[in-house]
Amino acid sequence: MDSIDIKIIRALQKDGRMTVIDLAEHVGLSATPCARRLERLQRDRIITGYAAQVDPEQLGFGVTIFVSVELEKQDRGAIASFEKAIRRCDEVMECYLMTGSRDILLRVVAQDLKAFDAFLENRLMQIPGIRNLRSNFALRTMVKRGTLPLHPG
Numbered sequence: 001m002d003s004i005d006i007k008i009i010r011a012l013q014k015d016g017r018m019t020v021i022d023l024a025e026h027v028g029l030s031a032t033p034c035a036r037r038l039e040r041l042q043r044d045r046i047i048t049g050y051a052a053q054v055d056p057e058q059l060g061f062g063v064t065i066f067v068s069v070e071l072e073k074q075d076r077g078a079i080a081s082f083e084k085a086i087r088r089c090d091e092v093m094e095c096y097l098m099t100g101s102r103d104i105l106l107r108v109v110a111q112d113l114k115a116f117d118a119f120l121e122n123r124l125m126q127i128p129g130i131r132n133l134r135s136n137f138a139l140r141t142m143v144k145r146g147t148l149p150l151h152p153g
Contacts, residue, residue: 001046004029004037005037005041005046006151007026007028008027008034008037008038008041009041009046009047009148009150010147010150011023011027012047012050013146013147013148013150016050016051020034020035020038053146056109060111061109061110061111062111062112063109063110063111063112063113063115063137064107064109064137064138065107065108065109065110065116065135065136065138066105066106066108066135066136066138067105067108067133067135067136068098068102068104068106068134069082069102069103069104069105069106069130069132069133070101070102070103070104070130070131070132070133071104071130071131072129072130072131073129074103078129079097081128081129082104082127082129082130083095085127085128086104086106086127089119089123089124091108091109091110091119091123092106092107093107093109094107095107116135120133120135
């Protein structure tokens with residue numbers, strides 16, 4: 001990747017709906033070479049997709065919860081089994097395998113405390129192999145970036 005690729009990615013992180021013509025003008029290329037670079041960035045899975053960013057609260061998801069999960073076993077099979085089960089939970093927005101005292105960190109959204117309680121009892125606690133759960137409720141988002149800190153090469 002060179003500085004033009006970085007400019008393309010930076011521009012698309014800010015506005016994923018930018019046309020190739022506008023993108024080309026923004027990065028100082030003509031449309032055809034810009035389109036070729038864009039295709040390569042997508043083919044090489046550097047750009048992995050495009051999506052609308054939505055406000056969870058506007059859609060009724062007013063509560064964000066970070067759930068730390070400790071598994072009974074930390075072997076490949078236990079982790080794979082948990083991952084398969086958690087992928088079926090739409091409330092889980094992100095799931096990370098961690099180091100330290102907790103094995104898994106989840107970011108969960110819910111309409112309210114009652115909905116989170118139902119998710120906890122009926123979905124998460126039904127997944128085999130969990131030793132312990134600890135939930136932390138987010139009071140507010142202080143920083144949320146949708147762009148990576150890219151610097152030319």
